[in-house]
Amino acid sequence: MFFFPTSSPAKDSPSVFLSAFLGAVILAVCLAVCVVAVPLAGAETAARPKPADDGFVDLLNGKDLSGWVVEGVKEYKEGNESKPVWLVEDGKILCTGKGFGFLRYEKPYSDFIFRVEYSMSKGCNSGIGFRTVPFTGPAATRPSFASYEIQILDDAGKPPSKHGSGSLYRYLAPKTNPTKPAPEWNVLEIECRGPRIRIMLNGQVIHDIDQSTIPELKDKPLAGYFCLQNHGKRIYFRNIRVKQL
Structure with a gap:
């Protein structure tokens, strides 16, 4: 607020012009500060966007296999040296394809959205198990018997089959069958809500079922583990994420 003299000086008095001039200058400065301050505040907000919390959790730390359990063949011989079948390379899980087995995440899930990307080697055969049990050797503990396995196969362009x-x-x-050929990256999403299962591959819905209505599937478990399969071929996995529903 600005205060001006209450007395009435002569019409042409210098004080009248001085007061008017000073008032105009102060008002102009205040307006300029307001005009500049508003865009700056907006720019600062835009420069620091808050990351969206989508509820997904990364199951791979990009450094090692913490949280994962190797089942089946764990190592292989190369000369006199023992090497791991499963390892983390450049932030991705690599299955070297030696022997047979699975890499299982240690925490079970029931209702969830699971996402993963994978890059196959030529002629690759692998798979992703979900809602499954620990693999102990017998065929009955493999995901395709105990629960579900989504088949991974380098068969781009071939007609769908069981x-x-x-x-x-x-x-x-x-x-x-929207599979991309090796070594392109494929994107898989599995969504489970009770008996409802919806699966997408490379953005296309490939399954949308209610297992309770399918005789062969109605008794499959509604909770269990995720696992990646080693079926004798090299394959990379990355961006392994899950959202619990």
Whole structure:
């Protein structure tokens, strides 16, 4: 607020012009500060966006296999040296494809959205198990028997089948086969809500089922573990994330 003299000086008095001039200058400065301050505040906000919390958790720390359990063949011989079948390389999980087995995440899940990307080697055969049990050796503890395995196969362009890429292995063929050939990256999403299972591969829905309505599947467990399969071929996995529902 600005205060001006209450007395009434002569019309042409210098004090009248001086007061008017000073008032105009102060008002102009205040307006300029306001005009500049508002864009700056907006720019600062835009420069520091808050990261969105989408509820997903990374299951791979990018450094080692903490939180994961190797099942089946753990090491192989190269000369006189023992080497791991599963390892982390450049922030990705690498299955060297020696022997047979699984890499299982240690925490079980029931209802969830699971996402993973994978890059196959030529002629690759692998898979991703979900809602499964620990593998102890017998076939009954493999995901495709105990629960579910999404088949990973380097069969781009081939018609869908119960044993082809994207199948619920041995049970259901996918609606389509959108698999990209090796070594391109494929993106898989598995969503489970009770008996409802919805699976997408490279942005296309390949399964959308209610297991309670399918005789072969109605008794499959509604909770269990995620696992990655070693079926004798090299394959990379990255961006392994899950959101518990």
